[in-house]
Amino acid sequence: xxxxxxxxxxxxxxxxxxxxxxxxxxxxxxxxxxxxxxxxxxxxxxxxxxxxxxxxxxxxxxxxxxxxxxxxxxxxxxxxxxxxxxxxxxxxxxxxxxxxxxxxxxxxxxxxxxxxxxxxxxxxxxxxxxxxxxxxxxxxxxxxxxxxxxxxxxxxxxxxxxxxxxxxxxxxxxxxxxxxxxxxxxxxxxxxxxxxxxxxxxxxxxxxxxxxxxxxxxxxxxxxxxxxxxxxxxxxxxxxxxxxxxxxxxxxxxxxxxxxxxxxxxxxxxxxxxxxxxxxxxxxxxxxxxxxxxxxxxxxxxxxxxxxxxxxxxxxxxxxxxxxxxxxxxxxxxxxxxxxxxxxxxxxxxxxxxxxxxxxxxxxxxxxxxxxxxxxxxx
Amino acid sequence: xxxxxxxxxxxxxxxxxxxxxxxxxxxxxxxxxxxxxxxxxxxxxxxxxxxxxxxxxxxxxxxxxxxxxxxxxxxxxxxxxxxxxxxxxxxxxxxxxxxxxxxxxxxxxxxxxxxxxxxxxxxxxxxxxxxxxxxxxxxxxxxxxxxxxxxxxxxxxxxxxxxxxxxxxxxxxxxxxxxxxxxxxxxxxxxxxxxxxxxxxxxxxxxxxxxxxxxxxxxxxxxxxxxxxxxxxxxxx
Numbered sequence: 327x328x329x330x331x332x333x334x335x336x337x338x339x340x341x342x343x344x345x346x347x348x349x350x351x352x353x354x355x356x357x358x359x360x361x362x363x364x365x366x367x368x369x370x371x372x373x374x375x376x377x378x379x380x381x382x383x384x385x386x387x388x389x390x391x392x393x394x395x396x397x398x399x400x401x402x403x404x405x406x407x408x409x410x411x412x413x414x415x416x417x418x419x420x421x422x423x424x425x426x427x428x429x430x431x432x433x434x435x436x437x438x439x440x441x442x443x444x445x446x447x448x449x450x451x452x453x454x455x456x457x458x459x460x461x462x463x464x465x466x467x468x469x470x471x472x473x474x475x476x477x478x479x480x481x482x483x484x485x486x487x488x489x490x491x492x493x494x495x496x497x498x499x500x501x502x503x504x505x506x507x508x509x510x511x512x513x514x515x516x517x518x519x520x521x522x523x524x525x526x527x528x529x530x531x532x533x534x535x536x537x538x539x540x541x542x543x544x545x546x547x548x549x550x551x552x553x554x555x556x557x558x559x560x561x562x563x564x565x566x567x568x569x570x571x572x573x574x575x576x577x578x579x580x581x582x583x584x585x586x587x588x589x590x591x592x593x594x595x596x597x598x599x600x601x602x603x604x605x606x607x608x609x610x611x612x613x614x615x616x617x618x619x620x621x622x623x624x625x626x627x628x629x630x631x632x633x634x635x636x637x638x639x640x641x642x643x644x645x646x647x648x649x650x651x652x653x654x655x656x657x658x659x660x661x662x663x664x665x666x667x668x669x670x671x672x673x674x675x676x677x678x679x680x681x682x683x684x685x686x687x688x689x690x691x692x693x694x695x696x697x698x699x700x701x702x703x704x705x
Numbered sequence: 706x707x708x709x710x711x712x713x714x715x716x717x718x719x720x721x722x723x724x725x726x727x728x729x730x731x732x733x734x735x736x737x738x739x740x741x742x743x744x745x746x747x748x749x750x751x752x753x754x755x756x757x758x759x760x761x762x763x764x765x766x767x768x769x770x771x772x773x774x775x776x777x778x779x780x781x782x783x784x785x786x787x788x789x790x791x792x793x794x795x796x797x798x799x800x801x802x803x804x805x806x807x808x809x810x811x812x813x814x815x816x817x818x819x820x821x822x823x824x825x826x827x828x829x830x831x832x833x834x835x836x837x838x839x840x841x842x843x844x845x846x847x848x849x850x851x852x853x854x855x856x857x858x859x860x861x862x863x864x865x866x867x868x869x870x871x872x873x874x875x876x877x878x879x880x881x882x883x884x885x886x887x888x889x890x891x892x893x894x895x896x897x898x899x900x901x902x903x904x905x906x907x908x909x910x911x912x913x914x915x916x917x918x919x920x921x922x923x924x925x926x927x928x929x930x931x932x933x934x935x936x937x938x939x940x941x942x
Contacts (some may be wrong), residue, residue, distance in 0.1 A: 330837030589930030608922030612869040619841040700828035
C-alpha cells in the first residue's frame with residue numbers, strides 16, 4: 327500500500343439539497359428519543375421509524391427501482407447515512423439489511439431472491455442479520471463448521487452461530503456455512519439466505535455487559551431451506567463474504583456512532599469554554615474531521631467499483647480508537663458523578679460501558695491491523 | 706491527478722532528490738507555482754503545492770521549499786505556513802513508513818525478516834493509519850484552501866484540524882519508525898533521522914498542539930453542539 331488511496335468524494339446532484347430535505351424530514355419524523363438512545367444509534371431498533379424512512383425513500387437507496395429501490399448513487403446514500411448517524415436517528419432495525427445484505431443479494435443473488443427480498447428491504451420492513459461468527463470461529467472465520475448438506479428437498483443445516491446482532495428481530499440471515507463435506511478452511515464455504523422462521527432454528531438472547539439485548543446465539547437443528555437459498559456460487563462463500571466485509575467496515579458508523587457525546591460536550595462547555603475543555607473539543611474535532619475525510623474517500627473508492635479492503639480497515643481501526651478514546655478523555659476532564667442524571671453524564675456512562683465492543687465487532691483490532699499489514703506487503 | 710500535476714511532481718522529484726541547498730528549487734521556478742497565470746505565474750492550486758511539499762517532506766526536509774512556494778502569495782500569514790507544514794509532515798511521515806517497511810523486509814533476526822513477526826506487523830499497521838490520516842487531512846485542507854482562493858482565514862478550521870492531526874501523529878510515527886529500525890535508525894549515517902528530526906521540529910512550528918487545539922476548540926464552541934455538524938457539512942462535501 328504505502329499510501330492510502332485518496333478518492334475525491336463527488337456525489338452527483340445537489341448534495342446540499344439532499345441534506346436539507348433529509349434534515350427537514352428528520353425534524354418532523356425523528357422520535358424524541360432519550361439522548362442515550364441517540365448515541366450508538368445504529369443499534370437502536372425502531373421499526374416504525376425504519377418503515378417511515380423507507381417510505382420517504384431513504385432506505386435501499388442504491389437498489390434498482392425495479393426492486394423497489396431508489397436508483398441513487400452510493401455516495402448519495404453515504405450522505406444520507408452520515409446525516410442519520412449525526413442526528414442520532416434510530417436506524418438499527420434496517421441497518422444491516424440496507425448496508426450489506428441488500429447489496430449482496432443484488433450482486434450475487436438469484437432473480438428470485440432479488441424479487442423476494444429487495445422490495446421489503448427498500449421499504450424498511452425486512453431486516454437481516456449476519457451469520458458469520460461461531461463458538462469456534464471468531465477472529466478465525468475460516469474455522470466455520472455449521473454445515474449445509476444438499477438433499478433432494480433442499481439444504482439441511484446443522485450447527486450454531488453466535489454474537490448475531492439483531493437475530494431476534496430479523497426476518498432473514500445471510501449465513502456462511504460449509505456446503506462441501508470434508509472441506510477445510512476457506513474452501514467449501516457458501517452463503518445461504520435463511521428465513522429465520524424456518525422450523526429447526528432456535529434463537530436465544532445474550533445480554534451484553536450494558537444490560538442490552540443486541541446479540542444472540544442461533545442454533546440450527548436439521549433446519550431445511552430450499553435449494554434456492556444458495557446465494558451466488560456454491561463454494562465461493564469466502565470470496566463473497568470478503569466483499570461483504572468491505573461494505574461493513576468502511577462506513578461513517580465507525581466514527582460517528584458516538585457523535586451525541588461530542589454534541590453534549592460542546593453544549594455543556596458553552597460558548598466560552600475553559601481551556602482544558604476547549605483543548606479537548608479541538609483535538610476531538612480534528613480527529614473526527616480527519617476520519618470523515620478517510621471514510622468519504624473510502625466510500626468513493628468503493629463507489630468506483632474498487633475493493634477498498636485496506637482503506638476500510640484503516641477507517642475502522644482509527645474510527646474505533648477515536649470512539650473508544652472519546653468517552654475516556656471526556657471522563658478524565660469533565661467532573662461528574664458516575665450516577666449523575668445530566669445528559670452528558672448519562673451518555674458518558676453508556677459509552678464508557680459500550681466502548682470495549684467497538685474494537686471487537688466487525689473484526690477485532692488485531693485482525694484489522696493484520697489486514698493493514700498485509701496491505702503494506704508484510705504478510 | 707491532472708497531467709500538469711504529474712509533470713510538476715516529476716520535476717519536484719528530479720530537483721529535490723539529493724538536493725542540499727535551495728538554489729535548484731529557486732531555479733526551477735517554484736516561487737511562481739501559486740502565482741496566477743495572468744501575473745506571470747504558473748497558476749497552480751493548493752493541491753499542487755500540497756503535492757510538491759509532500760515530495761519535499763520526503764526527499765529534502767531541510768531545504769526551505771515551503772518558503773519559496775509561499776513567497777508567491779505575497780501576503781503570507783501564519784496559517785498559510787501551518788498549512789504548508791502539514792504537507793511537508795505528510796511527506797516526511799510517508800518516507801518514515803517507506804523506510805520502515807523496507808527495513809523490516811530486509812533485516813533478519815531469529816532466522817526471518819522482522820516484518821514476519823506479528824508484533825512488528827501490528828506496530829507498522831498503527832503507523833500506516835497515522836500516515837493515511839495525515840495524508841487525508843492535508844488533501845482536504847488543500848481542497849478547502851482552493852475553494853476559498855487561498856484565503857487562510859476562511860480555511861482556518863481545516864488548517865487547524867489538519868495541523869493538529871499532523872502534530873498528534875508525530876509521536877506515534879517517529880517512535881514506531883525508530884523502534885522497528887533498532888540501533889541503525891539512531892545513527893547519523895542512516896536516512897531515517899533526515900525525516901524524523903524535521904517531524905519533531907515541525908510539530909512545534911506554526912502552531913503546536915495546544916495552540917491549534919485551543920483555536921479549534923473555541924471555534925467549535927461558537928458553533929454549538931449541533932452546529933459543528935452543520936458547519937462541517939456546509940464547508941465541504
